[in-house]
Amino acid sequence: MEDLENLLGELQAPIKTFRIFAIEKVIKSGASSILLEELLKCQASEADPECRMLLEHAIASVRQRLRKDGGAAASRVTLADFARLSAGEQIEVVKKTGTAQLKRDASAENMKKLLGMSTHDVVKAEIVKKCSSFWPDDYVSYFEENLFSESSTLQLACLEAVILKAPDLFRQHFEKLVTSQDPLIRAISIRGLAKKYPRSAATFLADAMRRGDYYSRLAVLRAISVMPFAPHRAGLMELLSHEQDERLLKIAAAIVLANPDREVPFRIGDILVKTVERKKAGFLNDLQKNCCTMIRMAELCPDFQLYAQTLKNYMQRARATLFIENCLSVYESSESATRRELVALLREKSSTADVKIALTAALEKSPENELLKQALSSAPVATQEARAAAADVTKATAGKARVDEVDEKELLLKKLVRIRSDKDRNAREIIAAAMAEKKGDNALFAAALRAAAIADDDRWRSRAVTLLRRDNEDLQAAALEYLAAHDNDSFMLQVRIFIKSPSLIVRTALLRSLCSHHPDDARELFQSMLADKDHKVREKAVGSLIHFEFSSIREMLTAYLEREKDHALVRAGVAFYLVNPMVESVYDLRLLEQNRSEHRETFASAASTLIATLSELGVAAETEVHDFVQQRQKDDQKRAASEEERLETQRIESISRKINWKGVQETLSELSPLYPILKKLFLGVMVLLGIMFFLAGTGDDAQVPESQGYQPVVAEIADYKLVVQQIDLPDGAILAMNDKREKYMILPRPGKAFRLRPGDLIMVRALPFRRAPDGVLILKTLEIKNAP
Secondary structure, eight states, X not given: OOOHHXXXXXXXXXXXXXXXXXXXXXXXXXXXXXXXXXXXXXXXXXXXXXXXXXXXXXXXXXXXXXXXXXXXXOOOOOHHXXXXXXXXXXXXXXXXXXXXHHHHTOOHHHHHHHHHHOSSHHHHXXXXXHHGGGOOGGGTHHHHHTTXXXXXXXXXXXXXXXXXXXXXXXXXXXHHHHTOSOHHHHHHHHHHHTTTOHHHHHHHHHHHHHHOOHHHHHXXXXXXXXXXXXXXHHHHHHHHHHOOOHHHHHHHHHHHHTSOOTTHHHHHHHXXXXXXXXXXXXXXXXXXXXXXXXXXXXXXXXXXXXXHHHHHHHHHHHHHXXXXXXXXXXXXXOOHHHHHHHHHHHHHHTTSHHHHHHHHHHHHHOTTOHHHHHHHOOSOOTHHHHHHHHHHHHHHHHHHHHHHHHHHHHHHHHHHHTOOSXXXXXXXXXXXXXXTOTTOOHHHHHHHHHHHHHTTOOTTHHHHHHHTTSSOHHHHHHHHHHHHHXXXXXXXXXXXXXXXXXXXXXXXXXXXXXXXXXXXXXXXXXHHHHTOSOHHHHHHHHHGGGGSOHHHHHHHHHHXXXXXXXXXXXXXXXXXXXXXOOHHHHHHHHHHHHHOGGGHHHHHHHHHHHHHHHHHHTSOOHHHHHHHHHHHHHHHHHHHHOHHHHHHHHHHHHHGGGOOTTOOOSOOOTTOTTHHHHHHHHHHHHHHHHHHHHHTTOSOOOOOOOOXXXXXXXXXXXXXXXXXXXXXXXXXXXXXXXXXXXXXXXXXXXXXXXXXOTTOEEEEEEEEEEEOTTSXXXXXXXXXXXXX
């Protein structure tokens, strides 16, 4: 049985079908005095009649097991006797009656009589579950009649039965089922779809894991746990990369461990090297080790020691590659002092073989890159002489004190650039010293914020918001990266503003930050950048691929490469297939080879290299890869040959756009222990909606102090006639009141200030943005003038 703590949590879930699912697990195997105590508490507070009946049965079952009483065997009961029993007694009779006996009497007529004499829908559901495998074909209409029953127990039973016995009937109702507000109904329906359309089902489930709320993701993981593993490997890896809920991570890990797969430890390694948060990194590290243990026990590798060493080498190269890419990202936007330190840092690190190999590979892809050329050059850094000359000039003009001040800042910058984790010695003290610099320049503050993001130093959230106002793209990029790591609410308030930034550096930093903390938003931004007409924007998008979990954007990259005309960008995109070796990628490259004749040689060479890499890593032998590609090609040909099949596939895939993965049908109880978590998720969605409406009117932003209890407001731009009440509020805001004595806090546009006095009558054109805990409506100002 699932962990007791998790089971107890589900017994109080706000969604009825989850409670039913949990109670039925208890009925089957629950045997704990703690569990019995919780069941009695649930019974006292449960308002739903179905759940109350099931709880009674569960309590009786647990008590029987605790007494170690197997219960009397069921004696044969006539239909007349059955009709006189209570609902609880009828359930017991159905459960204890042998399957052979029920199968022998399972005619349509007998089923109708048995169901007709059942005193409760819960009893009918039990009959359907017990008899569905041998249900009479001439009575499947009963499943259809109750497929959308108000009784959740009966609906779930009929859904499982119709998937088993009437697949055509199931497909007929699939759209209505999969767009249900109930996440469990959706997940079971998608599992049913997988019987004939496994790839479409995998797409649905991956989308649910990516976009769904907690219960949607939980329902999907349950569905995947009883399905073939391979089609859902990519979706599970994507979930492991961004999921923060400990319980869902453990369930996903259990699924992975139950399906030993030679590719999975490499995919977990890709996620691990990008994970900064220590607890999550520890979890992934343990999971990777356990996966290797399962692979060894399953004897999937002829030479396990070689496989383990190969995995270790792969991880070291991945870390080195990511380190260099991060340095390249910072170098591009940095000022000269930071650039010098990055060159020096790469030269120091290039003494290790992995970094030297990664540097060489990066230079082969970008032979004109200045940082890479200097890092691999044996000549002294040219700018050192210029720095010495500048120091001489400074000495002559400002004296020794000024030189010492410059040297101190350079030393701080040198230390900041070298902070790579929260374990670095004196990291927090160095960051604090930099942030305390009264005359600190943009380069120093940008380096301090990046170091603080890496070192898990969350002390500078307000300072980062303030520094965003400076007109320096490197500092803005660093502040966004810091807020993404340590202040999600403030970060999300800035997303839709800075996504419109004319600076490609800022937008690219935004994309990197979203990859780590909001992968679905990152995918949308990435897709829009790939579709941009500007070559530089597409180039930046492709360069950002390393920050994604590759499984999540592989299909998007393939679609992009089908239309990209620039040969250099095509080669750059293909390179990411090679550094993220996956069996599915071979099929993508073969498809591109077939469809893009002008780049055929590039794709063919990459496919051959990837096959060899997969074999060298021990992920898959060449024959296994060829078999996989051939089977996919056959499936495609079969679908293309059947017009009906092709149209049905298109219809099914189009349905995914109609699904609200975050929909929850029931009212959340304040008493539920999960209520605070779900409430935060809901408010987060509402904040995003408010931001989107605001951005329809303006690209500027003013900072609103974050306080618990602020509520987002979705409204249109409007005109307000107000009387000024107070003018000395934070951020230059003013408090005003209308003739109905409704209060408004008015925020100035960035760089602007109000010149008003209490009592002034003003006309304000503004967008309502938030409502404060005291009811004051906060407005973003577009225009303000004296009222006539």
